[in-house]
Amino acid sequence: MAERPQSDLGSVLRHEAERHLPDRDVMLTRIVQRRTEPAPSRWVWSLRPVAAAASVVATLVVGFAGIRLAGDRPEPERDRAPAAGEDSPAPSSSPAARSKAPAREGPGREEPVERRPPPPATVTPTWRPVDGFLSSAAVVDGHSIGTWAQGNVTLTTTATITALDVVITVAKTAEVQEAGRWTTIPADMVTTAVSEEKERLVYRFTLRQGTLAPGSYVFAVQYTHADGERDPARDTYGALATAGGRQAGVTGAFPAT
Known part of the structure; x- marks a missing residue:
């Protein structure tokens, strides 16, 4: 393909520019759309402190709820005799129950020896004549x-x-x-x-x-x-x-x- 002379290229560009007419309505529509669309980066950064504040509030609510629940804890259910047809409850494994259980005697187990406190020491006054x-x-x-x-x-x-x-x-x-x-x-x-x-x-x-x-x-x-x-x-x-x-x-x- 033969290369056009530079003078012909310039005349062609001028001709195309004069022939092109911008569509003003289309341009205005695009501008309005861009202004109404949210900017992703701005909203992401603006939501971060809100999320942090929500996290703090949630922590406080959980803390107060825990205190309230601890104070409103019901009394432990007392032992009752099993009704007819019910199985006997398993023995409690709580520390209080274990402490009440009698100590098992086994080989080599020594009974605790009660130690009496030593008698008070006799203090002799130090005189200064x-x-x-x-x-x-x-x-x-x-x-x-x-x-x-x-x-x-x-x-x-x-x-x-x-x-x-x-x-x-x-x-x-x-x-x-x-x-x-x-x-x-x-x-x-x-x-x-x-x-x-x-x-x-x-x-x-x-x-x-x-x-x-x-x-x-x-x-x-x-x-x-x-x-x-x-x-x-x-x-x-x-x-x-x-x-x-x-x-x-x-x-x-x-x-x-």
């Missing part, structure tokens, strides 16, 4: 007799005391009753008191004014008891003193007879 500038000692007075006794606590200080509190206890052994108290500190400088508790008498001496120079001071408690020798091992004492901004505390017990 000496502390800093303060030292102490306790003894039953030698003038004590069969139904009357006196316990003496002696405090010795190497510093000037500005505050002092002394407590002496007498255990309530047979027929123990309070019978008096005294101290070598002048009466106008100290207050004394005695109280009764369930298991002991409590004597108290308190320095209310003045100061105590370095030296020794005696605090005596008197009591009556059943006729015979009494063991004072459960009688105790304690003292707290202040001197020059320092504090010292001593504790102790009367020696056993």
Whole structure:
């Protein structure tokens, strides 16, 4: 086929272009159709968050439903005798039923041994008869007799005391009753008191004014008891003193007879 000259090709194209008339109605119809059709990609992306929200709501509904069902769970049906023609129900395999079943005895099975708790340990108090500038000692007075006794606590200080509190206890052994108290500190400088508790008498001496120079001071408690020798091992004492901004505390017990 012979090739047409370039000038003839151009005239042919111009002729075809002039001969072609676009159909305006067809073009408008296509535009309207494209505008009314949904874009697939836009709707796919817009539905994803809606689906996610629906999933969350469904999870919450299931959770609340589970809680409600657990609270509305009916009481377990009690055991009843089988009616005529019914088979006896199979034994329950629940943990409660298994726990009620008697233990089977077999070879080598040992019966549980009841273990008793160990007896409470005896605690021996740790006394502190000496502390800093303060030292102490306790003894039953030698003038004590069969139904009357006196316990003496002696405090010795190497510093000037500005505050002092002394407590002496007498255990309530047979027929123990309070019978008096005294101290070598002048009466106008100290207050004394005695109280009764369930298991002991409590004597108290308190320095209310003045100061105590370095030296020794005696605090005596008197009591009556059943006729015979009494063991004072459960009688105790304690003292707290202040001197020059320092504090010292001593504790102790009367020696056993």
